[in-house]
Structure formats: structure tokens, C-alpha cells
Amino acid sequence: xxRAYRVTDSELxxxxxxxxxxxxxxEIEAWRSADPxxxxxxxxxxxxKAALHDLYDEVLDEAVPAALQNVLNRPRVHPPxxxxxxxxxxxxxxxxxxxxxxxxxxxxxxxATVVATTATxxxxxxxxxxxxxxxxxxxxxxxxxxAEVLHPxxxxxxxxxxxxxxxxxxxxxxxxxxxxxxxxxxxxxxxxLADQGKPAAQFMYEDQAGRRVTIYVRADQGQKTAFRLxxxxxxxxxxxxxxxxxxxxxxxxxxxxxxxxSLDVYNALSL
Amino acid sequence: MDLRQDIAVETPRLRRYARAxxxxxxxAADDLVQDALERALGRLHLFKPGSSMRAWLLTITRNVYVxxxxxxxxxxxxxxxxxxxxxxxxxxxxxQDDTLNVRDLNRALGQLxxxxxxxxxxxxxxxxxxxxxxxxxxxxxxxxxxxxxxxxxHLRRLMDxxxxxxxxxxxxxxxxxxxxxxxxxxx
Numbered sequence: 001x002x003r004a005y006r007v008t009d010s011e012l013x014x015x016x017x018x019x020x021x022x023x024x025x026x027e028i029e030a031w032r033s034a035d036p037x038x039x040x041x042x043x044x045x046x047x048x049k050a051a052l053h054d055l056y057d058e059v060l061d062e063a064v065p066a067a068l069q070n071v072l073n074r075p076r077v078h079p080p081x082x083x084x085x086x087x088x089x090x091x092x093x094x095x096x097x098x099x100x101x102x103x104x105x106x107x108x109x110x111x112a113t114v115v116a117t118t119a120t121x122x123x124x125x126x127x128x129x130x131x132x133x134x135x136x137x138x139x140x141x142x143x144x145x146x147a148e149v150l151h152p153x154x155x156x157x158x159x160x161x162x163x164x165x166x167x168x169x170x171x172x173x174x175x176x177x178x179x180x181x182x183x184x185x186x187x188x189x190x191x192x193l194a195d196q197g198k199p200a201a202q203f204m205y206e207d208q209a210g211r212r213v214t215i216y217v218r219a220d221q222g223q224k225t226a227f228r229l230x231x232x233x234x235x236x237x238x239x240x241x242x243x244x245x246x247x248x249x250x251x252x253x254x255x256x257x258x259x260x261x262s263l264d265v266y267n268a269l270s271l
Numbered sequence: 272m273d274l275r276q277d278i279a280v281e282t283p284r285l286r287r288y289a290r291a292x293x294x295x296x297x298x299a300a301d302d303l304v305q306d307a308l309e310r311a312l313g314r315l316h317l318f319k320p321g322s323s324m325r326a327w328l329l330t331i332t333r334n335v336y337v338x339x340x341x342x343x344x345x346x347x348x349x350x351x352x353x354x355x356x357x358x359x360x361x362x363x364x365x366x367q368d369d370t371l372n373v374r375d376l377n378r379a380l381g382q383l384x385x386x387x388x389x390x391x392x393x394x395x396x397x398x399x400x401x402x403x404x405x406x407x408x409x410x411x412x413x414x415x416x417x418x419x420x421x422x423x424x425h426l427r428r429l430m431d432x433x434x435x436x437x438x439x440x441x442x443x444x445x446x447x448x449x450x451x452x453x454x455x456x457x458x
Contacts, residue, residue, distance in 0.1 A: 008420075009420040009423075009424065010416045010417070010419075010420050013416065013419050013420055013423060014401070014416070017394055017395075017400075017401070017419075019400065019401055044427065045423065048376075048395075048423060048426065048427060048430075049395045051376050052291070052376070052391075052392070052395045052396045053396065055291070055376055055377060056287050056290055056291045056396060057287065059283065059286050059287040059290045060283045060284065060286075060287055062283070062286070064279075064282050064283065064286070065301055067301065067305060068282060068286075068301065068304060068305055068308060071305055071308045071309055071312065072275065072278065072279050072282065072308065072312075074312070
């Protein structure tokens, strides 16, 4: 991709905020690679966003003060609305959700579609929250296994055919290990994990410096999504859905590098 | 479905948002959250099932905040908040900060116009989607995007300026600011 590509501030922000679909994300990525100045500009945006979290995230770990607890624990005053009214209101929300949306992002459409085909009421954000929880489990698995010195993987890459055959069979869909040599990472091997009672696979990569990233996948027929970032203790992860698999790439790397690797994984596996 | 439980789950996030709106003033922030929670619990019957509890609570919090700001318009928040923050609130924080100065950021947030600050916080801190942010604020998504761009550009410029002041710690790692020619001048 060598064409000159002019991006607007809004597009850069949308990229940083995970609002772009996969194709638009790839275009920004190409623009980013084209010039170190572009990369610096993006990195600065990411850093500024991260700084806000650095500044205020500690509030989340504080105990909720008694005064607020008291408000929350006060006996209920208003009876819940009748069931038929809740259902009617829910239907309206679904219709509005389905009609809304914005060209640059697939998320809203994906959510509305999934929600609309579900019989039971679902929190509007439920789909994203579900994948966020998936990504958090990927982070957990990353933190646990990437710290392993002796047994980081269950089956080494020396037995690649066995590894991939086994995990493909357990997940019920073919899985592959993308080549991340361009980013300096080589695959070590993989393991089978339980993801909320369903099989998931984790592939571990390592670079020259001993840094490790893991790809966490499970079978998933959900709507295709954009990349989204979730932070965790000890690592963060980008996650996305590209049926028949849902992916999370976890590592203790800068967001920019993590995203670059995620894009490589996506490109390698979707072509 | 226990809505009260859902509200309790969101409370730490409301506190974070409020803390950022008041730039670290714990008492003012928790007063805001308390007002917002009481209002939400009193209007639980207005919550639309199937919609986002988080967005609904943030909408209420934001509205209470806007009313509060109108009420104290003659008493600007900036007065001595920065001194407080320089001292106690963030003193435990390590000073190895690699890209930005935490204090600079907090001060810069305080200098943003309200329209931009709330978008920067809802998207950048609360991780709302642009659509959700637009719904919270009752403005089109395009407006969210333009306020976000201007807000973030302004924020970065303020921090760059702070870094260049005499006596302020210089930071050789800070990337050269790249500003689009179209950046609107904000005063």
C-alpha cells in the first residue's frame, strides 16, 4: 500500500478509540507505517489517552464510601414497571438501535443485530461486555502461562502438525498459527484451555528479548467486529471477532505495538 | 433483573468520572455521585430495559454536574484545586512518568471548555462509544467527533506549553507535537 493517504484528526481519534472497522483500521495502520512522524502522532494520541487512565483509574479500586453505600441500600420506593411495559420499551430500544449507527463503525450494527435475534432481554452493551470478559480471560491466561519458564506451552511448535490438528479438533474449527517474524516474535507452541466451559486455544510467541505475547481463540459465530482494547493486571489485549473464531491478543506491550501485532494476526488469518 | 444491583456495579465508574470532572476533588466528586444516585434511584421506573445502565447513569451524572456548574458559575472551580492536587492527592504517585506529567494533564483538563472536557472524559476515560457519548450528551455523533478532536488537540497543546515553561521539568521523550494546519485556535 503506497498510495498517499490523507487522514483527518477524527479518523485518527476513531482509530485510537477502537471505532473503526477492520478495513479502516488497516488503512490507518498503513498510513502509520508510511512515516515515523505519522507513527509518533498516533503514539502521542495513545499516550494521552492512557495518561487519563493513569490519572484516574485508581478511583475504581477505592472502596465506595459509606454515604454512597447508604444511598444504594435504601429500601426501594418505586415498584418495577409492569412486564408488558418493559418488553414494549425494550422493543423500541432495539428498533432504534438497529436504525442508528455510523458508517465508520461496525459495532453498533453488530450489537443491534445480535441483540435483535435474541429472545430474552439483553443489556444493550451485553455483546461487547461479553467479548470484553472473553478478552479478560485471555489476559488472565496470558499472565499465568507466559510467566512459566519450564512449561509455557503444552505442545511445542516442534510438533506443529500435531498441535494444530489437536486444537483444531477440540475447537471444532481449523486453527492456524500466524507468522509474526516481521514483528520479531516466534511461536513457541500452544495449549488447550477452558473458556467458560468451552474449549479455547492459546498460542504463545516470544521475541529475542524474552517478551511474550499470546493469541487466545475460541470458536465463535458472532458478527465481525472492530479491534477493541481491554486493559488488565499485568497485560492488556486487543480482541476481535472474525467467525468462526473470536480472538484476543494479549501481552504486556505498548498499545501501539500490540495493535500492530493484532493487525498482522488478523491479516495472516483472514487471507 | 435487579436494577439496583446494576447501579451498584456502575458506582465506581461514576466516581471515576466525577473525580475527573472535578479534577481530583474527592468531596465534590462524591457529592455529585450521591446526587446522581439519588436521582437515578428515584427514577428507576424511567430506565428503559435493554438500554445501557452505564450510559443512563452517566447521563444523569452529567446533567446533575451541568446544573451544579450553572449554580456555581460565579465561583470558578479552578481557584485552588491545582494546589491541592500538587500536594496530597497524587503525592503517592511515582514520578517516573514517561510521556506526560500527571499534574500537567490535570491542569490542562481544567483549562478545556466544558463541551470538550466531557467528551474527552466520556470517550477517553469511560470508554463509551461515540454513539453512546452522543446519546449521553444529546448531540449528533459528528459533534462528538469534532469536540473530541479539538479537545484532545487542545489538551496536548496545553501540556506541551506546560512542559516548556521555565522551571517545569522538560521531557526529551515527549514526541514533537504535530498539529494539523486546520486546528482551530481556542482561547
